[in-house]
Amino acid sequence: MFRSNIPSSEITPKHVYLSRRDFMKAAGVVGAGALLAACAPNAATETAPSVLPDVPNTLEDITNYNNYYEFSTDKEAVAPLSKNFQTRPWDVEVSGLVNNPKTYAIEDLLKKFPQEERIYRLRCVEAWSMVIPWMGFSLAKLLTEVEPTSDAKFVRFEAVYRPEEMPGLKSPFYDWPYQEGLRLDEAMNDLTLLATGLYGNLLPNQSGAPLRLVVPWKYGFKSIKGIVKIALTDTQPKTLWSTASPNEYGFYSNVNPNVSHPRWSQSSERRIGDLARRPTLMFNGYEEQVAYLYDGMDLAKYY
């Protein structure tokens, strides 16, 4: 893994995380979200004391248990299989219903948009979760620069498709390339991150280098890795999972403990590294920041 050109002043050094971890352990009872200072300033005082503490997972955990089906469906095989994947040169095309379509080299994105630290929970639809210290910038900053037109209603994301380097692409079960989508107002929410790094370094390949989406209030599969295209559209984009199994995976896929997956409950989760399960929180604990996006919507229908 290479050190990034993210200015060191904008990266929280690893020892700071470690001392926070020690602090969390020493403090004993700290509400979920207390570490999520960038996005939930008042969480510590507002969270019920019964909620288990949120402690960032280790780099080891985060980078050796991955979903990246272009490489493998085996979570522990993704890291070794993606080791030699080439992430330079890398261009990201931003197009569709925008006034200023543009193709950015990844280096331009890293230079142009200041990289911030965001510690987010990632809740996988398979009912495990992690807490991950990302580096990146709000997608809204990039979208503002390309200026969506008044017809733009959705954002479509497309992942890299390189069968010669990605053995999982041989699988006939999926409609490759991996695609995802958000409504434009979801995409413009400040929590929605384009991640470029992890624990203060550039993203490792298994985590979606060099650019991935992170939408912390939605199930992990919305957080598409290896992005090469972002397009603004007026119709709801197709997504890989809702195409593969529409009654199991909807377009919205908001974390919701009250709406079960057809084959299992979503009411609790196992944090990787913990023994006990913990209750799953509405919108993964980001309700205050995002509930307004779904006012009046039946979330059992729009799952």
Ligand code: MTE
């Ligand atoms: N992005 C691509 N391109 N391909 C994938 O298979 N898997 C998704 C998501 N992004 C996936 C992807 C799923 S199911 C999850 S849970 C998260 O990535 C996992 O992210 P992590 O491995 O960094 O924890």
